[in-house]
Amino acid sequence: MMSVNSHSAGAWLSIDLDAICDNWRLLKSLVASGNCAAVVKADAYGLGARPVADALYRAGCRHFFVAHLGEGIALRSGLAPDAVVYVMHGIPPGAEPECLAHGLVPVLNSCQQIAAWRELACDRGEILAAVVQVDSGMARLGLSDAELQQLSQDASAFQGIKVSHVMSHLACADDPWHPANRSQLARFEAARRLLPTAAATLANSSGIFLGADYHFDLARPGAALYGVAPVPGQPNPMKAVVRLQAKVIQTRTVLAGEGVGYSFSWIAPTDSRIATVSVGYADGYLRSLSGRGSAWLGDQELPLVGRVSMDTITVDVSALLEHAVQPGMLLDLIAPQHTVDAVAQQAGTIGYEMLTALGKRYHRRYLQAGETHPV
Numbered sequence: 001m002m003s004v005n006s007h008s009a010g011a012w013l014s015i016d017l018d019a020i021c022d023n024w025r026l027l028k029s030l031v032a033s034g035n036c037a038a039v040v041k042a043d044a045y046g047l048g049a050r051p052v053a054d055a056l057y058r059a060g061c062r063h064f065f066v067a068h069l070g071e072g073i074a075l076r077s078g079l080a081p082d083a084v085v086y087v088m089h090g091i092p093p094g095a096e097p098e099c100l101a102h103g104l105v106p107v108l109n110s111c112q113q114i115a116a117w118r119e120l121a122c123d124r125g126e127i128l129a130a131v132v133q134v135d136s137g138m139a140r141l142g143l144s145d146a147e148l149q150q151l152s153q154d155a156s157a158f159q160g161i162k163v164s165h166v167m168s169h170l171a172c173a174d175d176p177w178h179p180a181n182r183s184q185l186a187r188f189e190a191a192r193r194l195l196p197t198a199a200a201t202l203a204n205s206s207g208i209f210l211g212a213d214y215h216f217d218l219a220r221p222g223a224a225l226y227g228v229a230p231v232p233g234q235p236n237p238m239k240a241v242v243r244l245q246a247k248v249i250q251t252r253t254v255l256a257g258e259g260v261g262y263s264f265s266w267i268a269p270t271d272s273r274i275a276t277v278s279v280g281y282a283d284g285y286l287r288s289l290s291g292r293g294s295a296w297l298g299d300q301e302l303p304l305v306g307r308v309s310m311d312t313i314t315v316d317v318s319a320l321l322e323h324a325v326q327p328g329m330l331l332d333l334i335a336p337q338h339t340v341d342a343v344a345q346q347a348g349t350i351g352y353e354m355l356t357a358l359g360k361r362y363h364r365r366y367l368q369a370g371e372t373h374p375v
């Protein structure tokens with residue numbers, strides 16, 4: 001692990017744990033059942049599964065979803081026994097004893113995964129908990145209609161398995177008018193009737209905003225916890241969580257007609273002052289922001305010029321007074337008023353990818369108990 005403190009790091013990433021908890025409380029208050037999990041896969045969307053889950057546990061969250069078995073093992077070890085960690089990809093063949101030994105609840109996605117879990121239950125003479133996922137139309141994970149039929153005709157299919165929840169995932173929840181939402185809902189309800197009686201979980205962040213029909217017994221938001229807008233194009237009710245600031249390393253004057261950065265993709269139209277800033281695509285500051293992104297000093301927007309390099313970007317600071325920008329100063333790249341969604345849009349992607357791309361070289365600060373983002 002490299003050593004990154006506030007002096008040695010090129011850029012700072014501040015993560016507001018209070019805002020994540022406030023977002024979780026807001027989502028929980030919107031969910032009809034009042035039960036709200038937290039999806040903390042991919043290291044809590046790049047923000048740090050351990051500190052995020054610990055903070056959410058303190059806020060009252062008891063259900064945590066990860067994607068991989070390995071993520072589950074890492075998360076489970078630090079959480080109190082009354083927290084439940086669900087592994088959405090289920091169990092790789094042969095790893096069932098490991099899943100059990102670590103006290104994880106698998107999401108079983110196929111007849112094969114169900115059979116392997118059932119066999120372990122029989123071998124142990126124990127009842128083992130599981131979630132069963134059905135494919136209600138996304139065609140990614142979960143039991144197909146044919147598998148559901150097959151299972152519903154086999155009285156011993158779930159012997160030794162206590163199904164805590166039946167689960168599915170929505171493909172188009174971010175578009176409230178998409179007809180797939182209703183059709184997935186209908187298929188989900190039909191599938192439940194073919195499975196052991198259990199609680200149900202369907203809604204991701206956007207699904208919560210489709211209304212109470214989609215809430216069932218447990219909601220599973222991820223992105224909205226981290227400040228991403230759950231309904232694109234609508235005012236974002238979530239609190240901003242992330243602030244990314246990068247250090248100015250050097251400033252220079254570039255004369256009209258001179259090129260800046262790789263391939264000279266930007267040629268100074270007039271004499272310009274350029275600041276070189278210590279963040280690049282190796283830090284998840286996406287290369288597609290070349291010539292399109294912005295940095296900010298307070299409210300002053302400063303356009304990125306030229307290519308995003310591996311470790312640096314170049315910013316036109318001509319709009320500021322000559323000595324306003326000095327080496328060591330921090331410029332904002334993502335901030336509460338310059339949101340992750342807006343930056344993602346400039347990069348031609350979504351907030352989810354922007355967050356999960358955020359790199360490991362940052363000086364990371366976790367704010368809690370009323371701390372505010374540094375100014």
Ligand SMILES: *Cc1c(COP(=O)(O)O)cnc(C)c1O
Pocket residue numbers: 039041088168169203204205206220221222223224
């Ligand atoms: C990632 C994921 C979620 C969370 O989705 P968000 O859109 O981030 O709220 C919920 N359920 C499943 C199955 C997922 O893969």
